[in-house]
Amino acid sequence: MSSTDGTDMLTDLLGEHASLERELADPAVHTDQSRARRLGRRYAQLAPLVETARALDEARGNLATARELAGEDASFAAEARTLETQVEQLSGRLREQLLPKDPDDDKDVILEIKAGEGGAESALFAGDLLRMYLRYAERRGWSTEILDAVESDLGGYKDVAVAVKSRADEGIWSRLKFEGGVHRVQRVPVTESQGRIHTSAAGVLVLPEAEDVDVSVDPNDLRIDVFRSSGPGGQSVNTTDSAVRITHLPSGIVVSSQNEKSQLQNRESALRVLRSRLLAAAREEADALASDQRRSQVRTMDRSERVRTYNFPENRINDHRVGYKAYNLDQVVDGDLDAVIDALMAAHTAELLAAGS
Numbered sequence: 001m002s003s004t005d006g007t008d009m010l011t012d013l014l015g016e017h018a019s020l021e022r023e024l025a026d027p028a029v030h031t032d033q034s035r036a037r038r039l040g041r042r043y044a045q046l047a048p049l050v051e052t053a054r055a056l057d058e059a060r061g062n063l064a065t066a067r068e069l070a071g072e073d074a075s076f077a078a079e080a081r082t083l084e085t086q087v088e089q090l091s092g093r094l095r096e097q098l099l100p101k102d103p104d105d106d107k108d109v110i111l112e113i114k115a116g117e118g119g120a121e122s123a124l125f126a127g128d129l130l131r132m133y134l135r136y137a138e139r140r141g142w143s144t145e146i147l148d149a150v151e152s153d154l155g156g157y158k159d160v161a162v163a164v165k166s167r168a169d170e171g172i173w174s175r176l177k178f179e180g181g182v183h184r185v186q187r188v189p190v191t192e193s194q195g196r197i198h199t200s201a202a203g204v205l206v207l208p209e210a211e212d213v214d215v216s217v218d219p220n221d222l223r224i225d226v227f228r229s230s231g232p233g234g235q236s237v238n239t240t241d242s243a244v245r246i247t248h249l250p251s252g253i254v255v256s257s258q259n260e261k262s263q264l265q266n267r268e269s270a271l272r273v274l275r276s277r278l279l280a281a282a283r284e285e286a287d288a289l290a291s292d293q294r295r296s297q298v299r300t301m302d303r304s305e306r307v308r309t310y311n312f313p314e315n316r317i318n319d320h321r322v323g324y325k326a327y328n329l330d331q332v333v334d335g336d337l338d339a340v341i342d343a344l345m346a347a348h349t350a351e352l353l354a355a356g357s
Helices: 003-024 027-031 033-070 075-097 120-140 173-179 263-288 292-299 338-356
Strands: 109-115 142-151 157-166 181-187 198-208 222-227 243-248 253-257 306-311 316-319 324-326
Touching (some): 033 075, 109 120, 109 263, 120 142, 120 181, 173 338, 198 263
Antiparallel strands (some): 109 157, 142 157, 222 243, 243 253, 306 316
């Protein structure tokens, strides 16, 4: 990014922030809650950049004054050196904040966890991952809602989908998007009588939750089937046909929901997942036409890659994408995920800075 491009972009973003401030001050805007929320999120997203830009302008002004006065009073020379460091730090922060943003960063997410290789142990591990994400959401003040769940015989999950929403204007996708991929566990399964360590895996798929304005679904493109909800082992747990399976005919995407008691509720849950999958498919199609840099970022979230290992005997967690390693697995699976996610976000930012230099 050239300095000219950066200056132009900053001017545009500062203008956008001022425009949003005027819109949000208009009571008429708040009669449309969906629009008001979108505007509020974007305003909150731009706020740190505006704060940095203003602090940088002030520091540059103070530095110019200190340098001018240093010729008359030597004490100002030390102040000038301090201000030079401050200007350098603020300039670096502003460069990071001006990096291209993922258009979905401010969205809520739908997170799906699917048992993989490893049978019953994999399903138990999927349950552990669900608990980890639910605890993490609780720590950050996010709300969660189980949209669909297929339990296994031993209490884990063959497949589970959960919606994660922010109560404030905090983008959840910006943090959870790095969780997509194959997660591997190494431990002694509860079904192992010889005490041997087994390796199994579960897949995590993270989707930005689509809003009505993001994806339009034609009802004529849907085939909706109803069936009876089933529990562990496939036994029927409902005497009515309340579970719903929706097939999107143009894309072939199939989603189902049986977690709610009513057919209508299950239909709405399934449609939420469908819209998010369609949005993700559209993003992937756009990414396929984008630059090599963008495609490389998408590949880090490919579900075919083993992104992380959870080694219980050593209480160790490894994220293979950035070489992150820590020996606090017990805390991580209890929801203390910030350190590993921060490492992934920092590596992502460093890649963008390197690509733009």
